[in-house]
Amino acid sequence: MNLKNLLILFFVVCFSHKAWASYILIPMDAESQENHLKAYGVTYWTLERELKVNWLLNYRGGSFLLPDADIIRRECQIRGVSFEVLSDVEASQILDEISSPAVNQETVVLEKAPKIAVYTPYGKQPWDDAVTMVLTYAEIPYETIYDEEVLNDELLLYDWLHLHHEDFTGQYGKFYRTYRSAAWYIEEKKSAEELATKLGFSKVSDAKLAVALKIRDYVVGGGFMFAMCSATDSFDIALSAENVDICEPMFDGDGSDPGYQNKIDYSKTFAFKDFILERSPNVYEFSSIDMTRKRQIPFKTDYFSLMEYSAKWDPIPTMLTQNHTALVKGFMGQTTSFTRDQIKSNVLVMGENRTNGEAKYIHGIKGKGFFTFYGGHDPEDYTHRVGDPKTELDLHPTSPGYRLILNNVLFPAAKKKKQKT
Numbered sequence: 001m002n003l004k005n006l007l008i009l010f011f012v013v014c015f016s017h018k019a020w021a022s023y024i025l026i027p028m029d030a031e032s033q034e035n036h037l038k039a040y041g042v043t044y045w046t047l048e049r050e051l052k053v054n055w056l057l058n059y060r061g062g063s064f065l066l067p068d069a070d071i072i073r074r075e076c077q078i079r080g081v082s083f084e085v086l087s088d089v090e091a092s093q094i095l096d097e098i099s100s101p102a103v104n105q106e107t108v109v110l111e112k113a114p115k116i117a118v119y120t121p122y123g124k125q126p127w128d129d130a131v132t133m134v135l136t137y138a139e140i141p142y143e144t145i146y147d148e149e150v151l152n153d154e155l156l157l158y159d160w161l162h163l164h165h166e167d168f169t170g171q172y173g174k175f176y177r178t179y180r181s182a183a184w185y186i187e188e189k190k191s192a193e194e195l196a197t198k199l200g201f202s203k204v205s206d207a208k209l210a211v212a213l214k215i216r217d218y219v220v221g222g223g224f225m226f227a228m229c230s231a232t233d234s235f236d237i238a239l240s241a242e243n244v245d246i247c248e249p250m251f252d253g254d255g256s257d258p259g260y261q262n263k264i265d266y267s268k269t270f271a272f273k274d275f276i277l278e279r280s281p282n283v284y285e286f287s288s289i290d291m292t293r294k295r296q297i298p299f300k301t302d303y304f305s306l307m308e309y310s311a312k313w314d315p316i317p318t319m320l321t322q323n324h325t326a327l328v329k330g331f332m333g334q335t336t337s338f339t340r341d342q343i344k345s346n347v348l349v350m351g352e353n354r355t356n357g358e359a360k361y362i363h364g365i366k367g368k369g370f371f372t373f374y375g376g377h378d379p380e381d382y383t384h385r386v387g388d389p390k391t392e393l394d395l396h397p398t399s400p401g402y403r404l405i406l407n408n409v410l411f412p413a414a415k416k417k418k419q420k421t
Contacts (some may be wrong), residue, residue, distance in 0.1 A: 017039070022067075022088040023086040023088070024038050024073065025084045025085075025094075026066065026076070026082070027063045028060060029061035029324050033140060035081050035398065037140070037393060037396075037398075038397065040078040042072070044138070046200045046412070048113045052109055052110065055414070056098060057311040057322060058318065073379055105311050106312045107310035108319060110414055110415075114158075116142040116161075117144070117145050117158035118143070118164060119163050120144050121146060133378075134406060147207060148195070149193060160411075161223060163228075163231035163235065167208070168235045170204040172192070172204075172251060174278075175284070177283070186322040204251075205251070209238050219371055225371040225372070228333070229333040232338070233287060237286055239268045240266055246277060261276065261279075270364060272342050273288050273344050274342050275339075290375075291375075297330065302331075304327075304337075304351045304360040305328075305351070307349065308321075308326070315349055316363075316411075319414060321407070324403075328351065330353065331376040331378060331381065332414065333377035333384065340359050349362050359375075361373075361375070361376045
């Protein structure tokens with residue numbers, strides 16, 4: 001074979017190889033993906049190896065476009081994640097289609113795996129909290145921190161923070177009436193008091209306020225915060241009640257401030273306004289923010305709908321609402337959902353049940369940072385109660401409710417674009 005033919009063969013082989021296998025598409029639509037949750041884990045794993053990923057917003061359920069490599073293919077196969085191998089030409093065609101002004105789609109580049117912290121009490125098991133459970137299932141690494149680490153400014157080491165189902169008001173979850181004689185309640189109360197004393201506070205409520213203020217500063221400085229269930233409203237209540245005693249004697253040893261409702265400062269909160277606090281220690285509720293006791297929705301029809309945004313103009317809420325369905329099963333919690341007219345006007349309601357006037361999934365900006373509040377305890381356990389068995393995510397690998405959590409996990413990895421809304 002002469003030199004000319006050798007060169008032709010060389011270019012044909014190189015072109016054919018490049019055209020045949022240059023990208024891996026992880027589809028996220030309902031029909032093509034066998035394990036949506038672990039797909040996020042593969043994407044995170046790829047980012048950990050300093051490889052960039054394209055998040056294809058509104059394209060086949062919010063698919064991921066990864067560079068092609070044998071190790072990525074193997075990782076998909078090991079984790080049971082469906083994938084497709086695309087040529088350069090095919091990938092370019094998809095990206096061109098997405099870039100068209102005529103379609104509500106966008107490409108967002110994910111650049112770096114965010115470092116994740118979960119604020120959770122010592123000794124809690126991963127299945128006590130939906131976020132730790134889905135992070136474990138998706139094989140996304142995280143570290144746990146609690147009051148001592150927060151007060152020592154260790155939040156600065158992390159890009160993304162999740163708040164476990166915490167009570168930042170110092171009322172021990174308002175479990176007093178039902179569980180005050182239970183061994184676990186007595187032990188948790190004792191441990192909280194000992195930790196507060198160790199940290200230099202005379203009351204648990206004072207310690208929790210100090211922690212809430214540190215978390216506030218973390219977000220204002222540019223952090224990403226995600227909270228579920230009672231961590232959402234109790235966090236805002238604690239901020240609004242700074243320098244106000246809202247705890248009754250069984251919680252902190254002395255009486256609450258007279259007329260404390262009139263001393264609440266709504267300007268200090270992240271998301272909520274005009275709420276009325278629940279004064280009785282015997283009522284399993286913090287305030288009028290939560291819709292649990294005001295709901296009249298049968299189990300079979302309990303769904304919330306995700307809002308649709310312009311992917312090109314509002315990529316942030318679009319990222320946070322990526323899913324393979326616009327209708328997501330509802331689920332309960334101590335804080336199940338949020339009273340619609342007690343949400344501040346600058347906060348986006350990304351998921352709601354309009355017939356009941358409630359918001360389920362909200363997002364906002366605070367300073368240089370972002371926060372997302374998600375009502376309910378466990379997206380695949382409708383009425384999770386104390387002592388219930390853990391959810392087995394192997395039975396729910398395509399859960400739309402859990403996908404919303406994982407959207408938030410990847411959110412800090414995105415190359416920032418200015419939000420228009």
